Amino acid sequence: MTAFARSLALLGALLMATSATAQSPAPRSGAPEDNLPANITQLTWFGERPSWSPDGKRIAFMSKSFGDAFEIDLANRHIRLLTHYPHPGYLRVQYLPNGDYLLIGARKFEDIENTRFSDQEFWVLKAGTSGPPIPLNQKVSEGVAISRKALKIAWAEDSRTTPSTFAPNESAIYTGDIVYENGQPRLVNKRMAVRAKGPDCHLEAQDFRNDDTELTYVCYRQTPTVLLADAYGVDLRTGKTTVYRRIENEYNEIEGIFPDGRYALVESSREQANPNGSKTIDLWRLRLEPNSTDFVRMTRFGEYPGYKTSNPVVSPDGRMFAFQEGRSADAAGVGYGIFVFKMK
Numbered sequence: 001m002t003a004f005a006r007s008l009a010l011l012g013a014l015l016m017a018t019s020a021t022a023q024s025p026a027p028r029s030g031a032p033e034d035n036l037p038a039n040i041t042q043l044t045w046f047g048e049r050p051s052w053s054p055d056g057k058r059i060a061f062m063s064k065s066f067g068d069a070f071e072i073d074l075a076n077r078h079i080r081l082l083t084h085y086p087h088p089g090y091l092r093v094q095y096l097p098n099g100d101y102l103l104i105g106a107r108k109f110e111d112i113e114n115t116r117f118s119d120q121e122f123w124v125l126k127a128g129t130s131g132p133p134i135p136l137n138q139k140v141s142e143g144v145a146i147s148r149k150a151l152k153i154a155w156a157e158d159s160r161t162t163p164s165t166f167a168p169n170e171s172a173i174y175t176g177d178i179v180y181e182n183g184q185p186r187l188v189n190k191r192m193a194v195r196a197k198g199p200d201c202h203l204e205a206q207d208f209r210n211d212d213t214e215l216t217y218v219c220y221r222q223t224p225t226v227l228l229a230d231a232y233g234v235d236l237r238t239g240k241t242t243v244y245r246r247i248e249n250e251y252n253e254i255e256g257i258f259p260d261g262r263y264a265l266v267e268s269s270r271e272q273a274n275p276n277g278s279k280t281i282d283l284w285r286l287r288l289e290p291n292s293t294d295f296v297r298m299t300r301f302g303e304y305p306g307y308k309t310s311n312p313v314v315s316p317d318g319r320m321f322a323f324q325e326g327r328s329a330d331a332a333g334v335g336y337g338i339f340v341f342k343m344k
Contacts, residue, residue, distance in 0.1 A: 027273065032301040033325065039342040040299075043072060043322070044079065048335025049311050050322040051094040054148070056315050059322050060093045060101065061338050065331070066115070069093035069103060069125075072338070084130040091120060091333070094146055096178065100185075101125040102153070103133055104140060117141070118160045122153075124178070124185040136178070136187045141171065145205040147212050148259070148316070151178040154193065154205040154215050169198035173205050173217055175236065194234045194241060198222060201230075206254050209261035209288070213237055216244070216254050216264060216288070226277040229253040231266060231286065244292050251277045254286070256313040256321060263287055265298070265312040265321060272302050279328040281308045283321075283341075298341065301325060311335065319343050 028035070033042055047061040047070065060071045060082065066089030069082040082101060083090065090105035106119035120140050123133035139161040145154040158171035166172070172195040176187045193215060196203050199222035206216040214233050221228045230246040231254035244264075245252045251269040258264065268284045269275040282302040287294035299309040311333065312323040320342050324335030 027305050028303045030304065032304045032307050033337065033339075036339075039344060041340045041342075042337055043074075043077070043340055044338045046336070047338050048324045048326075048333060049092050050313055050324060050338045051092075052313050052315050052322060053095050054097055054099065054316060056317055059338065060095060061324075062090060062093060062335075065089075065091055065334055066105075066109060066112075069101065082125065085132045087132070088115075091116065092143060094144065096124070096146060096151060097149060098151065099127040101127065101133075102144065102146065104144065107135075120161070122155075122187070134185055136185065138176075138187050138190075142204045143206070145207050145215060145217075147208045150212060152176070152208065152212055153178065153187075154208070154217075156203045156205055156217075158202065167197075169202070171196055171198070171201075171203040173203050173215065173234070175215070193236055194239070207257035207264065209233070209257055216257060218253050219246075220253075227251075228277060229267075231264070233288065242290055244288055244290070245286055245295070246291075249275070251275070251281060252284075252286075253278065253281075255283075255311065257288075258314050259316060259318045261288065265314065266295075267310050267312075268295075268297075270295070271297065276328070278310075278332050279308070281310060283309050283312050283323060299323070309339075312341075 050059050050061045058071050072079045088109040090103050092104040094102045096102050103123040104120050106115045109115050122136040122138050125133040141156040141158045141161050154175045156173050159166040159168050173193045174190050176190040178185050179188050201219035204218045214235050216233045219230045228251050231244040231252050233242045253267040254264050256265045263285050266284045266286045267281040269280050272280040283299040285296045301307045301309045306328050308326045309323050310326050312321045314321045320340050322340050325337050
Protein backbone atom coordinates (compact mmCIF):
# COMPACT_ATOMS: atom_id res chain seq x y z
CA MET A 1 0.00 0.00 0.00
CA THR A 2 1.36 3.41 -0.98
CA ALA A 3 1.71 6.28 1.47
CA PHE A 4 -1.18 8.04 -0.30
CA ALA A 5 -3.37 4.94 -0.01
CA ARG A 6 -2.49 4.58 3.65
CA SER A 7 -3.45 8.23 4.18
CA LEU A 8 -6.81 7.68 2.49
CA ALA A 9 -7.44 4.58 4.58
CA LEU A 10 -6.59 6.46 7.77
CA LEU A 11 -8.84 9.35 6.77
CA GLY A 12 -11.68 6.94 6.06
CA ALA A 13 -11.25 5.27 9.42
CA LEU A 14 -11.30 8.64 11.16
CA LEU A 15 -14.45 9.68 9.32
CA MET A 16 -16.17 6.42 10.22
CA ALA A 17 -15.16 6.84 13.85
CA THR A 18 -16.43 10.42 13.85
CA SER A 19 -19.74 9.35 12.29
CA ALA A 20 -20.16 6.52 14.79
CA THR A 21 -19.47 8.92 17.64
CA ALA A 22 -22.07 11.36 16.31
CA GLN A 23 -24.67 8.63 15.98
CA SER A 24 -23.92 6.92 19.30
CA PRO A 25 -22.49 9.33 21.91
CA ALA A 26 -20.46 7.90 24.75
CA PRO A 27 -22.70 6.72 27.61
CA ARG A 28 -23.23 9.26 30.40
CA SER A 29 -22.88 8.41 34.06
CA GLY A 30 -25.51 9.06 36.70
CA ALA A 31 -29.22 9.61 36.13
CA PRO A 32 -30.82 11.97 33.58
CA GLU A 33 -33.04 13.69 36.16
CA ASP A 34 -29.89 14.86 37.97
CA ASN A 35 -28.56 16.54 34.82
CA LEU A 36 -31.59 18.09 33.16
CA PRO A 37 -31.19 20.79 30.51
CA ALA A 38 -32.67 24.19 31.36
CA ASN A 39 -35.82 23.62 29.29
CA ILE A 40 -36.86 20.37 31.03
CA THR A 41 -38.55 20.40 34.46
CA GLN A 42 -39.43 17.42 36.62
CA LEU A 43 -43.02 17.72 37.86
CA THR A 44 -43.39 14.50 39.85
CA TRP A 45 -41.10 11.80 41.15
CA PHE A 46 -43.59 9.03 40.44
CA GLY A 47 -46.17 8.30 37.78
CA GLU A 48 -46.65 7.53 34.10
CA ARG A 49 -48.75 8.23 30.99
CA PRO A 50 -49.41 11.99 31.32
CA SER A 51 -52.35 13.74 29.65
CA TRP A 52 -52.86 17.50 29.23
CA SER A 53 -56.14 19.16 30.26
CA PRO A 54 -58.04 21.08 27.55
CA ASP A 55 -57.24 24.42 29.24
CA GLY A 56 -53.53 23.57 29.59
CA LYS A 57 -53.54 24.15 33.35
CA ARG A 58 -53.42 20.56 34.61
CA ILE A 59 -51.88 17.22 33.78
CA ALA A 60 -53.54 13.92 34.64
CA PHE A 61 -51.39 10.83 35.03
CA MET A 62 -51.35 7.30 36.41
CA SER A 63 -49.56 6.45 39.65
CA LYS A 64 -48.45 3.15 38.11
CA SER A 65 -49.75 0.43 35.84
CA PHE A 66 -52.97 -0.97 37.39
CA GLY A 67 -52.93 2.01 39.75
CA ASP A 68 -54.79 5.21 40.58
CA ALA A 69 -55.36 8.29 38.44
CA PHE A 70 -53.98 11.60 39.73
CA GLU A 71 -53.99 15.21 38.54
CA ILE A 72 -51.39 17.93 39.10
CA ASP A 73 -52.14 21.67 39.00
CA LEU A 74 -49.29 23.30 37.08
CA ALA A 75 -49.63 26.64 38.87
CA ASN A 76 -49.11 25.39 42.42
CA ARG A 77 -47.93 21.78 41.88
CA HIS A 78 -50.74 20.42 44.06
CA ILE A 79 -51.49 16.77 43.31
CA ARG A 80 -54.91 15.28 43.90
CA LEU A 81 -56.30 11.78 43.63
CA LEU A 82 -59.03 11.34 41.00
CA THR A 83 -60.10 7.75 41.63
CA HIS A 84 -61.59 8.00 45.15
CA TYR A 85 -63.29 4.61 45.18
CA PRO A 86 -62.45 0.89 45.19
CA HIS A 87 -61.29 -0.43 41.82
CA PRO A 88 -58.93 -3.09 40.42
CA GLY A 89 -56.54 -0.52 38.90
CA TYR A 90 -56.38 1.54 35.73
CA LEU A 91 -53.80 1.79 32.97
CA ARG A 92 -54.64 5.21 31.47
CA VAL A 93 -56.44 8.47 32.18
CA GLN A 94 -57.15 11.19 29.61
CA TYR A 95 -59.32 14.28 29.34
CA LEU A 96 -62.38 14.58 27.16
CA PRO A 97 -62.95 18.03 25.58
CA ASN A 98 -65.79 18.72 28.02
CA GLY A 99 -63.47 18.28 31.02
CA ASP A 100 -64.59 14.78 32.02
CA TYR A 101 -62.00 12.02 32.30
CA LEU A 102 -61.77 8.94 30.11
CA LEU A 103 -60.27 6.01 32.01
CA ILE A 104 -59.02 2.70 30.62
CA GLY A 105 -59.21 -0.22 33.00
CA ALA A 106 -60.66 -3.66 33.60
CA ARG A 107 -63.66 -4.72 35.70
CA LYS A 108 -61.45 -7.07 37.70
CA PHE A 109 -57.77 -7.94 37.93
CA GLU A 110 -56.97 -11.48 36.84
CA ASP A 111 -53.28 -11.34 35.96
CA ILE A 112 -51.01 -8.86 34.18
CA GLU A 113 -51.15 -10.54 30.77
CA ASN A 114 -54.90 -11.15 30.46
CA THR A 115 -56.01 -8.02 32.30
CA ARG A 116 -53.81 -5.70 30.24
CA PHE A 117 -54.34 -7.18 26.81
CA SER A 118 -57.81 -8.75 26.93
CA ASP A 119 -59.95 -6.99 29.53
CA GLN A 120 -59.40 -3.24 29.26
CA GLU A 121 -62.51 -1.06 28.80
CA PHE A 122 -63.49 2.61 28.58
CA TRP A 123 -64.96 4.42 31.59
CA VAL A 124 -66.10 8.04 31.95
CA LEU A 125 -65.40 9.77 35.27
CA LYS A 126 -67.36 13.00 35.50
CA ALA A 127 -65.36 16.07 36.49
CA GLY A 128 -66.03 17.30 40.01
CA THR A 129 -67.29 13.92 41.25
CA SER A 130 -65.66 11.24 43.34
CA GLY A 131 -66.90 8.42 41.13
CA PRO A 132 -67.49 5.69 40.48
CA PRO A 133 -67.08 6.07 36.71
CA ILE A 134 -69.61 5.04 34.10
CA PRO A 135 -68.69 2.17 31.74
CA LEU A 136 -68.99 2.67 27.99
CA ASN A 137 -69.11 -1.12 27.52
CA GLN A 138 -66.36 -1.07 24.93
CA LYS A 139 -63.14 -3.12 25.03
CA VAL A 140 -59.91 -1.48 23.87
CA SER A 141 -56.41 -2.58 22.93
CA GLU A 142 -53.79 -0.19 24.33
CA GLY A 143 -54.49 3.57 24.01
CA VAL A 144 -57.14 5.94 22.70
CA ALA A 145 -57.20 8.96 20.38
CA ILE A 146 -59.40 11.85 21.53
CA SER A 147 -60.44 14.80 19.39
CA ARG A 148 -59.51 18.23 20.77
CA LYS A 149 -62.82 19.74 19.63
CA ALA A 150 -65.50 17.04 19.75
CA LEU A 151 -66.48 14.03 21.85
CA LYS A 152 -64.98 11.75 19.20
CA ILE A 153 -62.57 8.94 20.02
CA ALA A 154 -60.67 6.22 18.16
CA TRP A 155 -59.36 2.93 19.51
CA ALA A 156 -58.09 -0.48 18.46
CA GLU A 157 -59.45 -3.96 19.02
CA ASP A 158 -57.83 -7.31 18.25
CA SER A 159 -58.19 -11.05 18.67
CA ARG A 160 -57.50 -10.74 22.41
CA THR A 161 -60.11 -8.07 23.18
CA THR A 162 -62.71 -9.35 20.70
CA PRO A 163 -61.96 -12.98 19.73
CA SER A 164 -65.38 -13.41 18.13
CA THR A 165 -64.55 -10.73 15.53
CA PHE A 166 -60.86 -11.20 14.79
CA ALA A 167 -58.65 -14.09 13.74
CA PRO A 168 -55.33 -14.48 15.58
CA ASN A 169 -52.97 -11.53 14.89
CA GLU A 170 -55.74 -9.42 13.33
CA SER A 171 -56.59 -5.94 14.62
CA ALA A 172 -58.66 -2.92 13.59
CA ILE A 173 -59.12 0.71 14.54
CA TYR A 174 -62.59 2.15 15.09
CA THR A 175 -63.97 5.63 15.61
CA GLY A 176 -67.00 6.56 17.68
CA ASP A 177 -68.76 9.43 19.44
CA ILE A 178 -69.55 9.83 23.12
CA VAL A 179 -73.00 11.29 23.74
CA TYR A 180 -74.70 12.18 27.02
CA GLU A 181 -78.32 11.27 27.56
CA ASN A 182 -79.83 12.41 30.86
CA GLY A 183 -76.30 12.97 32.06
CA GLN A 184 -75.21 9.41 31.24
CA PRO A 185 -72.47 8.94 28.61
CA ARG A 186 -72.60 6.22 26.00
CA LEU A 187 -70.68 5.36 22.84
CA VAL A 188 -72.42 5.63 19.44
CA ASN A 189 -71.59 5.71 15.71
CA LYS A 190 -68.94 3.01 15.84
CA ARG A 191 -67.16 2.71 12.48
CA MET A 192 -64.11 0.77 11.33
CA ALA A 193 -61.28 2.98 9.99
CA VAL A 194 -58.53 0.48 9.13
CA ARG A 195 -57.85 -3.23 9.56
CA ALA A 196 -54.55 -5.13 9.49
CA LYS A 197 -52.97 -8.51 10.12
CA GLY A 198 -49.75 -9.36 11.94
CA PRO A 199 -46.90 -9.98 12.17
CA ASP A 200 -46.35 -7.05 9.78
CA CYS A 201 -48.87 -4.73 11.44
CA HIS A 202 -50.69 -4.68 14.76
CA LEU A 203 -52.66 -1.45 15.20
CA GLU A 204 -52.95 1.24 17.88
CA ALA A 205 -54.80 4.56 17.51
CA GLN A 206 -52.96 7.78 18.37
CA ASP A 207 -54.34 11.23 17.38
CA PHE A 208 -56.85 13.03 15.19
CA ARG A 209 -55.66 15.76 12.83
CA ASN A 210 -56.90 17.95 9.96
CA ASP A 211 -60.25 18.79 11.58
CA ASP A 212 -60.71 15.14 12.61
CA THR A 213 -60.62 13.93 9.01
CA GLU A 214 -57.41 11.96 9.58
CA LEU A 215 -56.13 9.68 12.32
CA THR A 216 -52.49 8.95 13.08
CA TYR A 217 -51.76 5.42 14.21
CA VAL A 218 -49.02 2.87 14.87
CA CYS A 219 -48.25 -0.36 13.06
CA TYR A 220 -46.32 -2.62 15.39
CA ARG A 221 -44.13 -4.87 13.28
CA GLN A 222 -42.85 -8.14 14.72
CA THR A 223 -39.45 -9.20 13.37
CA PRO A 224 -37.60 -12.43 14.27
CA THR A 225 -35.60 -10.57 16.93
CA VAL A 226 -37.51 -7.49 18.12
CA LEU A 227 -40.83 -5.65 17.96
CA LEU A 228 -40.62 -2.51 15.81
CA ALA A 229 -43.12 0.29 15.15
CA ASP A 230 -44.01 2.50 12.19
CA ALA A 231 -45.87 5.82 11.94
CA TYR A 232 -48.98 5.94 9.73
CA GLY A 233 -52.09 8.00 9.08
CA VAL A 234 -55.50 7.13 7.62
CA ASP A 235 -57.93 9.46 5.89
CA LEU A 236 -61.23 8.78 7.68
CA ARG A 237 -63.25 9.86 4.61
CA THR A 238 -61.55 7.69 2.00
CA GLY A 239 -59.67 5.02 3.95
CA LYS A 240 -56.40 5.95 2.23
CA THR A 241 -53.34 5.34 4.41
CA THR A 242 -50.10 7.32 4.46
CA VAL A 243 -46.69 6.14 5.66
CA TYR A 244 -45.07 8.90 7.70
CA ARG A 245 -42.04 6.96 8.88
CA ARG A 246 -41.13 3.30 8.31
CA ILE A 247 -37.43 2.47 8.57
CA GLU A 248 -36.37 -1.16 8.34
CA ASN A 249 -34.55 -1.48 11.66
CA GLU A 250 -35.99 1.48 13.60
CA TYR A 251 -38.68 1.63 16.23
CA ASN A 252 -40.84 4.71 15.53
CA GLU A 253 -44.03 4.86 17.58
CA ILE A 254 -45.99 8.01 16.77
CA GLU A 255 -47.37 9.69 19.89
CA GLY A 256 -48.53 13.22 20.84
CA ILE A 257 -49.53 15.54 18.02
CA PHE A 258 -49.01 19.31 17.88
CA PRO A 259 -52.16 21.49 17.85
CA ASP A 260 -51.70 22.54 14.21
CA GLY A 261 -51.35 18.91 13.14
CA ARG A 262 -48.15 19.52 11.17
CA TYR A 263 -45.83 17.68 13.56
CA ALA A 264 -46.03 14.79 16.02
CA LEU A 265 -43.74 13.40 18.67
CA VAL A 266 -42.33 9.94 18.13
CA GLU A 267 -40.73 7.38 20.43
CA SER A 268 -37.72 6.34 18.37
CA SER A 269 -34.74 4.00 18.70
CA ARG A 270 -32.77 6.12 16.20
CA GLU A 271 -29.23 7.04 17.33
CA GLN A 272 -29.33 4.58 20.23
CA ALA A 273 -26.04 2.81 20.85
CA ASN A 274 -27.68 -0.64 21.06
CA PRO A 275 -31.20 -0.26 19.65
CA ASN A 276 -33.69 -2.75 21.01
CA GLY A 277 -37.20 -1.72 20.03
CA SER A 278 -39.20 0.17 22.66
CA LYS A 279 -36.61 -0.63 25.32
CA THR A 280 -34.17 1.91 23.89
CA ILE A 281 -36.08 5.02 22.84
CA ASP A 282 -36.03 8.79 23.12
CA LEU A 283 -38.43 11.41 21.81
CA TRP A 284 -38.20 12.94 18.35
CA ARG A 285 -40.29 15.52 16.45
CA LEU A 286 -41.57 14.33 13.07
CA ARG A 287 -43.10 16.48 10.35
CA LEU A 288 -46.20 14.69 9.12
CA GLU A 289 -45.55 14.30 5.42
CA PRO A 290 -45.23 11.09 3.37
CA ASN A 291 -42.01 9.20 4.18
CA SER A 292 -40.86 12.19 6.20
CA THR A 293 -37.18 12.88 6.76
CA ASP A 294 -37.81 15.99 8.90
CA PHE A 295 -36.95 14.22 12.15
CA VAL A 296 -35.38 16.05 15.13
CA ARG A 297 -34.28 14.53 18.43
CA MET A 298 -35.82 16.21 21.49
CA THR A 299 -34.67 14.19 24.53
CA ARG A 300 -31.43 12.35 25.38
CA PHE A 301 -32.27 10.26 28.43
CA GLY A 302 -31.20 7.21 26.42
CA GLU A 303 -27.58 8.35 26.63
CA TYR A 304 -27.72 7.18 30.25
CA PRO A 305 -27.53 3.36 30.22
CA GLY A 306 -30.81 1.79 31.25
CA TYR A 307 -32.96 4.92 30.78
CA LYS A 308 -35.46 6.07 28.16
CA THR A 309 -38.26 8.60 27.63
CA SER A 310 -41.77 7.86 26.40
CA ASN A 311 -45.50 8.77 26.30
CA PRO A 312 -45.20 12.43 25.22
CA VAL A 313 -48.27 14.69 24.98
CA VAL A 314 -48.23 18.25 23.62
CA SER A 315 -49.85 21.15 25.49
CA PRO A 316 -52.93 22.80 23.90
CA ASP A 317 -50.87 25.90 23.01
CA GLY A 318 -48.07 23.83 21.47
CA ARG A 319 -45.38 25.45 23.64
CA MET A 320 -44.60 22.44 25.85
CA PHE A 321 -44.92 18.72 26.03
CA ALA A 322 -45.13 16.37 29.00
CA PHE A 323 -43.45 12.98 29.05
CA GLN A 324 -42.27 10.27 31.41
CA GLU A 325 -38.96 8.74 32.37
CA GLY A 326 -38.71 5.01 31.80
CA ARG A 327 -36.32 2.12 32.30
CA SER A 328 -35.12 -0.18 29.53
CA ALA A 329 -35.72 -3.29 31.60
CA ASP A 330 -39.41 -2.56 32.25
CA ALA A 331 -42.56 -3.23 30.28
CA ALA A 332 -43.77 -0.53 27.89
CA GLY A 333 -45.64 2.26 29.66
CA VAL A 334 -44.00 1.89 33.07
CA GLY A 335 -42.85 5.31 34.26
CA TYR A 336 -40.82 6.95 37.04
CA GLY A 337 -41.98 10.54 37.04
CA ILE A 338 -43.55 13.21 34.84
CA PHE A 339 -41.45 15.88 33.12
CA VAL A 340 -42.26 18.98 31.05
CA PHE A 341 -40.20 20.06 28.03
CA LYS A 342 -40.45 23.77 27.11
CA MET A 343 -39.97 24.48 23.41
CA LYS A 344 -37.16 26.89 22.60
